[in-house]
Amino acid sequence: MQMDERKRRILRAIIDDYILTGIPVGSRTISKKYETGLSSATIRNEMSDLEELGFLDQPHVSAGRVPSAKAYRLYVDSLLQSGVIPDDSAESVLGHFSGRIHQMEDVIDHAARVLSSLTQYTAVVLSPNGLEPRLQTIQLVPVSIGSALVVIVTDQGVIRDSVIRISPEMDGDTLYAISRTLTNELKGCTLSDACKVLPELIRRMEGNDEVLRGLYGYFTEGQQTSRSPHVAVGGTSNMLSYPEYSDVDKARSFLSLMETRDKLAEIVRGNGELAFTVRIGPETGVPEMADCSIITATYSTRGGQQGTIGVIGPTRMRYSRVISILNMMGHQLTDMFNGEDENNPSRNQE
Amino acid sequence: MQMDERKRRILRAIIDDYILTGIPVGSRTISKKYETGLSSATIRNEMSDLEELGFLDQPHVSAGRVPSAKAYRLYVDSLLQSGVIPDDSAESVLGHFSGRIHQMEDVIDHAARVLSSLTQYTAVVLSPNGLEPRLQTIQLVPVSIGSALVVIVTDQGVIRDSVIRISPEMDGDTLYAISRTLTNELKGCTLSDACKVLPELIRRMEGNDEVLRGLYGYFTEGQQTSRSPHVAVGGTSNMLSYPEYSDVDKARSFLSLMETRDKLAEIVRGNGELAFTVRIGPETGVPEMADCSIITATYSTRGGQQGTIGVIGPTRMRYSRVISILNMMGHQLTDMFNGEDENNPSRNQE
DNA sequence: GTTAGCACTCACCGCTTTCGAGTGCTAACC
């Protein structure tokens, strides 16, 4: 049996209707609501064909049909390849970032909130997971007697800073001198390079070895943390609005998945090379999300790293709308991180 | 009518049983499970008295009794005044912080996670909301040509840093010189003081006024953000494990409350002067939490500021256990933020 | 190929029935 144009049209009508209502759709509904010039009986025959082809499921014999994952796949593919990304809601995305926001993490949190409130689904935003950054400046800033703050600037922005202990008699000028030396020695290195070079520096710069040792521990840790990106989630409770999750057990397992950020990051990141990814139901590879879909898009920062934004909703998601919003949001974030206005938010902290 | 010792004992048994099972408890249960040497009929009489006194509620005439908020109040008060804070789980709290964690925010996030997994309830941790911090050092660090990172150290730790734009010909040494001047001029000021002083500095240091202007905007914003503390929430999905929240609508309103961090912070913070606060049901003052209880404790940082940790659970919470865990956790955090080991996490960022 | 007609299925709704946990009351008991 073959898919012809009419079958496609009918399938599309079924999907549209199901996305809207969430209840199984029957043959009469299609023949009445959508102006196919066909009677319900004909639709019925076509539906039975479509079921045989694997595009429709029947919850039970006397209920309507429900689109299968395969059907959504077809639907989304044709949506994407048509290249028409409607921008229903362009302005609204743009409007939400007018406030001045500085910190990378704030931007990400904010984006997750906006995304979830715009789509009414659950939103996930990941900070860029960069290539390994290269050191550019190292600066020690006195904090109190006996301790100093390490600020490390890399080509990708500022790494999170931390306090180390130093000997009490060091003053600001000494620290500045050390900073200059360090910067000269380590410029261009990656963090792991720096770990290798440091032991020798410790030998050369006796007297200041305490500082360097503190730095050493910091570098090794910095390597680790730079691997786990920041994950912001918004609108987890939105999911409960959909009848798909009116079962408390299902809801709980979903929510607890949303709470384990690293696992979530892994899921959302996926094979994040493509500009858009749409994974439907089983394609997510996560049993807890058997009837969710995940749509992701990427944004990029000045350093050329890629971050991911994603929306998680029921399989009967409003795909075209979500894709459009993600598209806008991706551009918006890319613009922000490329710092086009004077208060420049392009910092990377991890 | 008066509370006598026997009534108290029976009430306590009822509360214990209800906390354990969550289903209304009947007279027979008490007379069998708990070795009062009394028959169910007697218990029945006592229960009817207790109801009259307002300690018990009856969902409907043919069901068992349920402790009222007043009963929990009595229960908790006697628990607290007995002064016995059992440490069921001392080790487990201690064990969870062995890893080296640097950043204030990481510690807080981590604490929320540990707290929720230990209690099986929802945990909220607030960063300290300080007195207004006083400037100690200001340092400009070159980031790239034309931009510099502002690092501001206060008596309470490091304020979040941000990038400002500078003229391209400034090099590291010039920035250092400016930093020194700024530090000298502004040391000891609060952020708002600094905003007042800056205009004059701008006039005096012509040539560098661009830098100072950037700083000005940053200071004014810093004031604002320093007022909204970091809020970490853990285990929101735990709440769904309790039959109290098997109603999806209830669950959703609870969850969406957990998502609006600033409102949540306000609720949890409460009148945060006391070491322990236990608010039961209506005492929380939030309709969404009519059948929740909130227990909070405080921790303090080196700067003398106080942060809050809290656990939100159903009114039939395991109070003594939660109090014990909060107590341990409070001490633990206080210790951490007073930096007793070499990798000092005592930073305040907001 | 399309459609009208019809028998059939089955979830859902509202109804009654049954069941049992739990109460309140009374009368007897110590």
Added chain:
DNA sequence: GGTTAGCACTCGAAAGCGGTGAGTGCTAAC
């Protein structure tokens, strides 16, 4: 006077049951 056994009563939850209607599949006619 406090305690207890006994009993009638209440009422929610669960189970049983027929009616309803949306929806299907099939067949025969157009």
